[in-house]
Amino acid sequence: MARSDSKQHLLLKIGGIVQGVGFRPFVHKLATELDLCGDIRNESDGVTIHIEGKKETIELFCRRLKSETPPLARIDTIESRWCDVEGIEGFSIVESDAAAFKTAAVSPDISVCENCVSEMRDPGNRRYRYPFINCTDCGPRYTITKTIPYDRPNTSMAKFVMCPTCKKEYENPLDRRYHAQPISCFECGPSLRLLHRREKWEAGSEESIGAVAQLLKEGKTVAVKGLGGFHLICDATNDEAVQRLRERKRRPSKPFAIMVKDVETAKKLARVDEMEERLLTSKERPIVLMEKTSPSSLPTPHLSDAVAPAIDRIGIMLPYTPLHLLLFDDLDIPLVATSANLGDEPIITDVQELIRKLGHVVDAVLDHDRDIVNACDDSVVQVIAGRPQWLRIARGVAPMTLPLEKRTGKKILAVGANQKNTIALAFEDKIILSPHIGDLNGIEAMEYFERTVETFTNFYGFVPDTIVHDKHPLYSTTKWASEAAMNDERLTIVEVQHHYAHTLAVMAEHSITDTVLAFSWDGTGYGDDGTIWGGEVLKADVHGFERVASLRPFRLLGGEKAVREPRRVALSLLFELFPLDEVLALKNPTVESFKPSEIKLLHQAWQKGINAPLTTSVGRLFDAVASLAGICQHISYEGESGLLLEARVSDVKKNVYGLPVKNGVIDFAPMIEELALASTPDAPAYFMRALCDCIVQIARQYVSLPLIFTGGVFQNRTLYNMVLEAFEEEEREILIPEKIPVNDASIALGQAWYAFHREEK
Known part of the structure; x- marks a missing residue:
């Protein structure tokens, strides 16, 4: 055994969310700071690190690797072994073959970070008031990605050629924007345009953000392009504006979510506890459902009763893009911020589609030319007994990657339920749950479902050998799975009862395989006896269930x-x-x-x-x-x-x-x-x-x-x-489901968990 003060060589294989999230520059900086030599490279299932130096320094490096992980990174597994010393000089980031990335997890979009906000607020910074500022720690990911690896040519930023200054930042491992794929500035990045509904839709010449603020003050409705689609926005304190939006959108009473400038404003509108505040201000920036305050207790600002009529809850989110923050520089009012869509259709991402479908609803559109490749709605969460309960996982949260306890040779595609649909892929050592797709009640929704399946199979070069679906014979997903089987006889088709899949999803989150007692209560699910179940008590494990009460x-x-x-x-x-x-x-x-x-x-x-x-x-x-x-x-x-x-x-x-x-x-x-x-x-x-x-x-x-x-x-x-x-x-x-939704949005995860363990049966 070599003395502790002699040079050692440690090989580390790290799995998790470690690509496209600033992990490599973090490791480079840490190794350089500790005067360690070696390299880091992306691999198919994570990253590989070779590190050489004194043993105690390497051990310190390993401790700090876990304790100082970048905000968007997540380490799921670490494998290590001591190897022969190679005499490596310095520390480098090694470029890998693109084919090696096909199983790397895609990161969700993340709200703008404080460092970028500070720069955007600094009049001396070259990105002062730049509405698309981002760095390795924040900004768009999933919504701009066409395929992996997550490199600029594979995103909707490919058409924007980096200026020399941005390129210098992008190529410097010590810079916060090293390999930040959406990096840009006023000189080389996307730009805004404001379209007005007059005799015909046309662009205005005025400063677009200030003009939108003025329109909202006047009670108008504006469609604003966010990370994953358009929002319909109006003054949430203006009864006439909110009611007009309801009438135009034909949404008589379903609550609207609102966006507010800061936590202080949120606390005037809702009773915000410690966990709710943590969620509101988190990097995911979800819509948080909270109890309304009494209108008489804090009269300013006073929300319109039409925002969330007849209920005691209100959904609030904070600004999560630089554009939203700049808009609130000119406004000090809560804003309705509801997804731009029709009925059960997916959120709209293209300005021409928006004008065609919702041109009668909005008075103006704030558009930009960074294309949204993958639509993604806002995530929704509430707090129960001090714990988060997710009702929708989407922007900031999904795609969600959950590690499997062992590798699988199968390639499993689970197609979920008809309501609150998501899909799941199980392969290698992980299950990936897609963002919210929605209710599959129409042609547009099914097309969106099919696009999402195509997106994820393309991401991972994934050709399923097993498709899992619900037992309901009339579900669109059941019919889709049947058609897929007819077109490909090598496919194995597996069906899983709805309420059992609910149970399995929670078991998957907690990596449970043994017997549980599950109360699976909902509105509708096709039962084994052909009737509609929804009040089931199941004694279940990963291989089957017994209905013990109903x-x-x-x-x-x-x-x-x-x-x-x-x-x-x-x-x-x-x-x-x-x-x-x-x-x-x-x-x-x-x-x-x-x-x-x-x-x-x-x-x-x-x-x-x-x-x-x-x-x-x-x-x-x-x-x-x-x-x-x-x-x-x-x-x-x-x-x-x-x-x-x-x-x-x-x-x-x-x-x-x-x-x-x-x-x-x-x-x-x-x-x-x-x-x-x-x-x-x-x-x-x-x-x-x-x-x-x-x-x-x-x-x-x-x-x-x-x-x-x-x-x-x-x-x-x-x-x-x-x-x-x-x-x-x-x-x-x-x-308790704390990471996954408690509703039908987790059905696909349960289906995949069953198919994964079906191999062992």
Whole structure:
């Protein structure tokens, strides 16, 4: 063994997010500072470092490598071994063959960093007020990438030729902009243009950012191009402006997200706790859902009631691009910042498409000529019991890479669900979850899905040998997978039940393979018996599941129509419990919302099962309670009844509603009967308590199993808080989705996790 003060040589192989995120210049700087020799190069699965010097100095280098990792980098694995000394002089960054990058993880887009903001604010800096300032630690990544490796020629920055000064920065390993692919300045980079809606769309000659600020002050709506698409922006304090946007976009009540200048403004509009502030100001800059402040407590600024009508939550984000920050230099008002799209279509990225589809909605468009290659919406998160719960992973968060515990020889493509769709790829030693694609309810959405599949398969030179899909025969993703199998007989096609996939996704996040008890509650999922599931309790591992409990089945009157009319769900439950004449005699909001003739006709459909499929959905039970409590009879967006119920939850500590469990059936009858005969303002709180008590009752039958709570129902903060509090004293192991969405956006991950372990079965 060589003496500790003699020269040693260590080989390090590092996996994770370590390419295109400033990791190589960080290593170069650290090695040079410690007077170590060697080199670093990108490889197919990360980076390889050769390092020579005194052993104790190399060990210090390794410690600092992990403790001082650049903000965008993430080390998942480190393999090391001592080798023969080679006598390397100095430390260098070695260029690698482009083909070696085909499995390197693509980094998400990241909000502008403080260093760049400082430069942009400095009148003496050459990038003063430059709206596209960026460096290795921030700026666009995924949205400008055509293929990997993530080099400028493979991005939409390829058409912008670097000026000599930018090129010098780009090529200097000690510069913060070393290999920052979107590097540019006023001389060589993208530029803005403002288009006005007059007799025809035309560019204005005025200073575009100042002109947009003036238009917003005047109550106008402007489309502004961000990192992953256009936002529709207007003054969030102007009732007329917000209502006009709702009318033009045909969005009657679904909440709008808002963008505010800084955290101080956010705290005037919402109750911001420590974790929420951390998320608001994080490099990901997501939309954070928080509790509204009382309008009378902090009257300035006062949000329009039309921003998030009738609910107690507000979605807030901070500016995340230099352009947004420059806009707020001229404004001191909260702004509605909602995705520019039509209905369930994807966010719009091209100015001509925007004018064609939304020209009647906006008064002006602030465009720029850095093309968006891959659309990407804003990420959405909320905090429950001090932990983040993601509702949408997109800008700043996805593509998300999760390490596998061992390598796989398969190439698995999981195509997800129909609502809140994402896709997942499993290969080598990782699973990659795509950003939010959306609801696949139309041609444009399916085209976007197919483009996303093409994007990710191109990124990684990926030709799937296994495609995993949901069991629902009418899902667009199921049909797509079937067509793929018909066109390629070598493909293995695997189907995974919806609620089992929800469970598997949480297991994947926590790398769990053993048996768990999962409460998988949502609105809709195709069950193994051909009915619509949604209130399932599963005893599951990575090879299969047993359905140990479920909500008592009931009919959805009118099928899909019942999803938009909570009163139809409630009426169906009344038919389950009372004869027709007694239903007609009831004095409650549900019955009073129908004409007697309508009730009689729907009763016939219920009796014969005509367009009235069976379901066990807890999500639909929320609808029924909202109707019977007189809170809403119709909804205009998914989950509205749950939000309205949550906004009306009183502070009760008891449960007066029965929700008994017998022989694996959760019986809603006692609760619905009481609610039908005598509603109370405390009904929403009693309902949540009944659900929580039911969960505790079932969980106590399986005391040795870790618990999982997943599915869209657990987006309800009140219910989730109650459940977590209930198990605190029992010291049960609870696996909570903290990185992945709790809703259908994680289905693809669960599908991939199942297919990965299917090899071992």
